[in-house]
Amino acid sequence: MSGRGAAEVAVVRVRQRDRRRRVLPMLAAVRLLGVRAARRDVVLLGAWFVVVALAVGVAVGGPRLATRVLDEGARETVAAAGRDADLVVTVGGSRADRAMRAIDDLLVDIAAPGLRTVVHEVVVSLTGATTPVLTVARPDASGPGEPVAAPDNLAVGLTLLDSRVPADSLVRVVEGELPREGRVAATDTFRVAVPAAAAEAWDVQVGDVMVLPSRRVAALGEEPPTVAVEVVALVEAVDPDALVWSDDVGVWTAGRGDAMALLAPPQLAGALDAALGGTATTVLRYVPDPARFDDEVAGQVRADLRRLETSAETLLPARIQFGAAVTSALPEALDDFARAARSAAAQMSVPTLGAAGTVALVLVLLARLVVERRRSVLELERARGAAVGTVLLRLGVEALTVTVAAATATLALLAWLLPGTTEPVGLAAVLAAAALAAPAWGSVLARRAWSGSRVPANRRDRARLVRRRAAARVVGEVAAVLVAAAAAVALQRRGLLQTSTASTDPFIGAAPLLVALAAAVLALRLYPWPVLAASVLARRSRGALGVVGASRARRALQPLPLLVLTLAVAVGVGGLLLVSTIRAGQVRASWDLVGADAMVTADDVGLLAARLRDEPGVTEVVAARVVSGARADLGNRDTEVTVLAVDEPYRVTLEGLPGADVNLAALDRLPYGTTVPVPERGDPRPTVQAVVSPWVAERIGSRGLSLWVSGARTELDVVGTTTYAPLGSGRGPFVFLALGTLIADQGALPPTVAWVHGPGAAEAAAAVVGALPPDSADTVGTATATSRAAWLAESRADALVQGVERTLVIGALVAALLAAVGAVATALAGARERGRTLALLRTLGMRPRLGWWLAGVELAPVVLAALVAGGAAGALVVTQLGTAMGLDVLVGGVRTPAIVVDGAALAWVAVGAVALLLVAVAVDALAHRRMRLAEVLRVGETPGG
Template sequence: MTGAARRVRASGGQFLLLGVLVLVAVLLVTGIPRVADRLVQQGLREYVAGRPVAERDLTRSTAEAPAEQNQGPISAARGRDLDAFEAAMPPPVRAAVESRWYVAETAFGRLTGPDLAAKNLFVVSRLRVMPGVAETATLVEGRWPAEATGPGRPVEVALAADTARKVNLRAGSRLGWAEEQGGTPLSLLVVGVFEPTRPADGIWGGLPPVLRVTEPAGDGQPYEMVAVTGDAGLDAVAATGGSVRFSWRYRLGGDGMDVADVRGVIDGLRRLVRESPPGLSVTQAVDVPLQQFLDAVSAARTLLAVIAAGVLATLGGLIGLAARLAARRRETEFALLVARGGAPASGALRSLAESLLVVPPAAALGWLFGRLLPGSGGGVVWLALATAALATLALPLATLGVSAVSAVPGGRRDLVTARPGGRRLTVELLVVVLAVLAVVLLRRRGLTPGSVDPLLISVPVLLAVAAAVLALRLYPWPLRLLSRVAARLRGSVTFLGAARASRSAATAPVVVVVVAIATAAFCAVVATGIEAGRDRTATLAVPASALVDGERLAPDTGAALRALPGVRRATPVVRDTALRIAHPRGADAGLAAVTVLLVDGPGLAEAARDAGLTVSVPSQLRGGPAQGPAPALVSPALAADLARKGLDGSALVSVQGRGYLFRVAGTADGFPLVPSATDRFVVLPWQALPAQVPTGPVPTAFLVSGDGFDVAALRQAGDEGQRRYQTNGTVVAGERPRGAEVTTWRGARDSLGGGGANGLLFFGFAAGAGGGAVLGLLAIAFAVLAGARARGQVLSRLRTLGLSRRQWRALLLVELTPLVAVALFTGAVTGALLPLLLTPVLGLAAFTGGTPVRVAFSPGLVGAVLVVGAVALALAVTVETLNNRRLRLGEVLRLGEES
């Protein structure tokens, strides 16, 4: 080992390069899983925190019913169930609980009193017990309700400041309260008015809200509010036989939830709903977003495994190239050992001893650096050990290969056009056949969800290697043509460069470059496809700058929206679900319910164009008033049902109580504003419908195009439009409409790009594209160094014949350009085609909201390849120049002497 240490020191540069490559490989094997786990855990926290509170709450509640008599104080007793219910939860769910609240409240009761009568206000209110409210609010007047009360004393309540102001109440106001169903009246005393410390705190999240009054929906409708009371107040209501209900609400958070436990949380939540005891209802909506998160993470990890396989394969190829380069530099030494009586494997044994001094310490250092990266876990230890073991054997195996080639008398390694041996042809054919079989098997078998599939991660590498092998088989043909053309040209640079290019047998570097560039191109193409898919999903949901959605908005809402600053267009839309198809004469057709969309075709096209979006509106939806049934665009499933019933020429659908005749004018798998999961829909052109007397359809939404508008102003205009519709006297107001919702295209697009797995996805694409490009350039540098000695001798001789430095650089460019061009072109084409083969099994729709990812040619890829090619050639000239200065070319002119 002492002699091995001296040899390592003598060839320090070569072993330093080998050690750095091994360090990087083990660092990636150890660190990538840690970084991925950290990104996924961070994504889980951000994803859960970004969900609406309604999707994060687990609520157990009782029905509204009279309390049992003679059971004593009930509010405090039921409040202790908050701990009992949490203790009974499955452990993963219990660990994910972030906050919890207990609420006990009465039914709505009519409020009376002189302060309300002064404003002629019709108000109903619930009395609600909210433990912890004093810690999350600040009194602006009076005090909090007392926890105990005596016989004959009024029930003490506190009101939110906004509520008290709107209903003309203050501290000291006296009220009468009685259930709407005719319960026993109670006296109330307002003892305090408060402001919330944090209005977004979860304690205020119950319905109806505590902090604001729900205004009347129409004439004769009451104001609805909530008054906060103490345990004594609720017990007083229960003692009179009033109806009460209890709820225990638990909010789940990502901080207490580990990624590995998400599946357990989903199963536990579903089991709680399924096994809820009688008298208690359990509601939750957390399982669906968590399942979507798991699907996205599973797809992102699969994609990351494919990218990591390409990067690690490239690193493995570079380690092999470094070992081969080091062995070739010492080829004479190994031949001399054999000539002096050494065994044929003596050189390999020497290399093994040297490798043991360099590779294991470098691997240990890479493992240590990988463990220092932020994250959890440490990767698979056996994978790091296997990487170190294979890297240790790389130099001895390269030595055996070099010794075997040098033992062939008269053999030349610089002729790419030489006829390959049967063994090499067999290996190349085997690689191509394995790649084809792997693709066929993967497409037929599909992907194993939630696991890293060895077949999947091997297919890109196999395809890249097979493409490189085929390219090298075809490489000599254009070179022969180039050599013939160059022989007829004046000057020696092109002729000599083409001749040397035809003798360049850089098989291994080309394979490594192809794998590296294919990995980078794959990342670029898939990333572009995902971005385009997210754009399409956002456009399908909001085919304009914004969508103002409600229940029914007054028709003049469009004019009110257009009057707002920044708004240029407002197009009405009617969207209704669960509608029935009927025969033209009105009899039900017996088909499943459908979703109906009424939209002005030209208006939709103009709104999308004005917003800078690409929306294709079929010609069937652009025509004017129809003479007979209106032309409709329907889904393929519905079109088949209508044709089977003989209704494709004329059918009837009732929208908002009015029937519209339509005929099937075309089919489409999807359409803007129609949910992607809907497979039965009808799109009717609003402008083609017959004029309605006295009124036409009432819009349920408006498409808004423009820029610089205020979202709050849009929402307010939508709310006022709903209020005008319910109070215009032409309809009877039903239940209170929900508030208008405003969704902007940018908001819909950002929500798709902000998923929990987006950080992991970005990391994988950045590492794959950047790492592939850098490692590909490094492989080209190896290709230059592999032939540096022979080029040095040629340069020394040509310089004596008058070749200038500029001509030498041009000769080097002519020699390397075909090789670099073939490697980059093959890698880029392979990387661009890989998504076409792998997209069906990668589950990329998890990143686009369910929209299939379409892989398309990107002009930017061509520009990127040209840039990488230019950088590669510049790097090659730089490496060659530096190497020539180190070799001192003037000393190699003496016959038989090599540097």
């Protein structure tokens, strides 16, 4: 190597050695100063850890919780539908044989991905048209036996014995041997099994051969075709109520006078049906598994079902899809779930967005407080030559350490409590904000400490600069208020639920958060006035406490702490008021839909109403006839109305029901206890007195009002109007009559509803309905009893409702915790300055334990302003915008629930604010415990500061 090259290498090594000498001490200094700062600000860093953990919890746990709620709602919806959720496909005619041959491919051939995911079983049933038996041949010991005439009315029907299921799990063989699959010709004898009970009723035995008529067309000159069927087994059902028998009713209950079932495996049953002329109907029941549903799968299934309405190709094999009829209650159930799910998702987005906004502000607040507490240290380091990069590195390492530790702990806790997928965008945003907030503030402070801030020397220029900053602040505040107003108007007009999209508009969803921000801006503007008024009174007090307290209270307000506390209070108040509104709306919905403590319905409840009046715990029973969709002739137009023919206690019982605080006096004019006789043919029908809705009364023409019910016309004499609208009984407008005056051609129409009132109404209704004899359907029809308490309990147990309430409560608790962190951090941020003031006052004779006074007068106005502004914002959002938040879909009633301002919720928020203030003052007192008066007066700072 040449001398020049060796010299260059030596220079490079020297530079590297100098760089290491500079970097290593810098890293050592960063480590030493970082450890010292962390020990000094351990409380603030602990608060930082808590806030970062909450931020990660909101960003990750919020979407997971919403997803879990919607998934549980989807599964609950399908489970509640029961067997009605099954897709029942009916294939008749010549396609039935093809359907039976395609049994093994039914699950495989489902083309729709959603249906293929949720369908876990296909049950195939075969119901044949009833066929009479022509003759029965019973073999004897010497031969096959001679045919004899069949018993009178003996008929058979074809039933499938599914070969995919083990035979011993379907039936038990009482005698003989089950028929096996195999090819047979139309002229062969078909081997079948019959139920043992039916065989005993019809005196049919194993070995009997029955001759059945066929619908096939016979050739000219030939005898009508027949089919021979041999009974080879007598069987009993392992479970007569099993799903496989549900579409072939009467297989195991057939007795004398009913058709007897012929059970055969698919291939044999198809050949037998073809031989009989193709009269059987194949029923394919696709059974969905509720456990396989979630919100996303429910959406896919809904899309598949829409296509299934026009074509069966997504469900059935091609060879049998033509002419197939598909019926199911699953589409309607999923449509209802979709509307409720959108409402629940929108409701859950409100506290999530509110908590996210509060967390973001707390992160900024803590970052600023951490840096401000170290201002003197950072400025001293800069004066001694420390680089901005050193400050940035130290704060960055500290922030990254806290962020990683908090995020790791929170994600581990969520993986245990709330497993699910993670939204990477939200998590990345939270981690970036948490790791960069403090370094960003520190670098700005360090740079300003070096370069300083230039101020114009000219007084006019300085005044112009002040006016420019004030104008910029005013523009920003006005913009914040206008944006909040625009979001509130959009929410009120368009609603939280968007009909054109499946998700909530973020701008509309953030309306409560924006309103809270606007309230905080107004509080910043209005804060000085009440504080100034209080300071005037404080200056007149004796001693220095009043003057010092008034001075510090006027300077105490800072935008960030007030924004944090205002948002937290608004989220808490809004969440608690929404919970109280939902629960009150469910109570109102229970009264609307049930109408009393219990309701009994039947084709004729007159006898049941009489029995209910004698039951213990029943105070009143109202019998009524409800006719929805009746036609009312107004004289110049027709309209549909709901008719309520009620008996006399109806008006009295209404006075105690929610929502009945309207004009009910007109109902007293109805002729209760009157029975209108049916007029003879050709006689005019009598005029019946009625009370109608104002909408009907205003539109009655000159020819009067008449009503058409059950094909009979009744002339009405309007004796009054009422605005009471029992929407749970039907759509308005309403016509009220006295029970007994609503007549048809066969006489007065009987009551169909009995509303039962009293503490024992539910038990009485269940007992009376349960005591009905089996033959009561011939007299009263199918009777059902509904308890209002049971309906309310079921509504509140709904997965979506519970999920929304849980989210709102969690949002309120998170907001309370964030408010506590913000208040404690604010108290610690001003602790040193208050310490210097307290030390100065002690030299004037003030007692050392009165330091809580300084903290109280400095923090109380901020907490009080946040309580007023946040409480007003939360109450304003709920009272003015709550009706546009889709609560009616979630509550499940017939009307939009009235907004309820729960005084208990507001009281809890006020108590929480007082507790928050006490905690902040206590933390400040703890910060002053180790303060030494001599050191503070000597250096103007607390030790270690």
